[in-house]
Amino acid sequence: xxxxxxxxxxxxxxxxxxxxxxxxxxxxxxxxxxxxxxxxxxxxxxxxxxxxxxxxxxxxxxxxxxxxxxxxxxxxxxxxxxxxxxxxxxxxxxxxxxxxxxxxxxxxxxxxxxxxxxxxxxxxxxxxxxxxxxxxxxxxxxxxxxxxxxxxxxxxxxxxxxxxxxxxxxxxxxxxxxxxxxxxxxxxxxxxxxxxxxxxxxxxxxxxxxxxxxxxxxxxxxxxxxxxxxxxxxxxxxxxxxxxxxxxxxxxxxxxxxxxxxxxxxxxxxxxxxxxxxxxxxxxxxxxxxxxxxxxxxxxxxxxxxxxxxxxxxxxxxxx
Ligand code: DGY
Numbered sequence: 001x002x003x004x005x006x007x008x009x010x011x012x013x014x015x016x017x018x019x020x021x022x023x024x025x026x027x028x029x030x031x032x033x034x035x036x037x038x039x040x041x042x043x044x045x046x047x048x049x050x051x052x053x054x055x056x057x058x059x060x061x062x063x064x065x066x067x068x069x070x071x072x073x074x075x076x077x078x079x080x081x082x083x084x085x086x087x088x089x090x091x092x093x094x095x096x097x098x099x100x101x102x103x104x105x106x107x108x109x110x111x112x113x114x115x116x117x118x119x120x121x122x123x124x125x126x127x128x129x130x131x132x133x134x135x136x137x138x139x140x141x142x143x144x145x146x147x148x149x150x151x152x153x154x155x156x157x158x159x160x161x162x163x164x165x166x167x168x169x170x171x172x173x174x175x176x177x178x179x180x181x182x183x184x185x186x187x188x189x190x191x192x193x194x195x196x197x198x199x200x201x202x203x204x205x206x207x208x209x210x211x212x213x214x215x216x217x218x219x220x221x222x223x224x225x226x227x228x229x230x231x232x233x234x235x236x237x238x239x240x241x242x243x244x245x246x247x248x249x250x251x252x253x254x255x256x257x258x259x260x261x262x263x264x265x266x267x268x269x270x271x272x273x274x275x276x277x278x279x280x281x282x283x284x285x286x287x288x289x290x291x292x293x294x295x296x297x298x299x300x301x302x303x304x305x306x307x308x309x310x311x312x313x314x315x316x317x318x319x320x
Pocket of ligand 1 (some may be wrong): 073074076099
């Protein structure tokens, strides 16, 4: 008898066929729309789950005694209690690698958009306000040659360093658990303490995963260490930052601008003070959101899940 998979992420016809070839699939579109009622009802039959953006807590897992594997269509695994999944014997997989370059592209889009005030000025043009050539009031700041500070030197951090070093001639400094000699050599990068990075970098890019240790890592003290020309970019998770402290830093001119793809609460509240600030470029968590990359992530998740349900070791197993 085929195993049963609950799918809560829309797949392309080709990937759905690949999944259905081996397992029975129940698709639950937007499980949050009925407060997870359909998901709860289906969980007792589930051997596998495939989807993203769902907090899989103990109460939900208790409903799924047959569960063998969860394939997350994401690199971040902050929606899961890995230790609890391991205790229950449930394999967790994610989708690293395939989204690295696309997410770094998003990071650089935010670097350029904030420095050159692209969104603010494009809005200004559309509003019919471009009536004479622009002056210093509308000038931005250079990207090339400025210091790029990367917090978290994982795959995405490296891809950012590559863009900064080779594309924009930027000195690269980074903070991570330990120095990475290969990164230092390839990108002329320098490992440093967090405070040093905050003081020295012109662009401060956050790429750390959300964990107990990184929650609230960047707060009022950290924004105080940044210079008034600093630009802060977050493409990791909103909760790594104290959002109220960020808002204050932007409102008081403690830092120049922020490019934010992630927020403490998502979707970001429409009345968030962040959205009222011209020096904020806010995007809706689109780090990996291209047709090609989302398809590659979904393919990776399908392969991981099928391998796990066959009793093989999936390529991207997260549990230790
Ligand atoms: C990821 O893959 O973790 C992205 O941030 C989407 O959640």
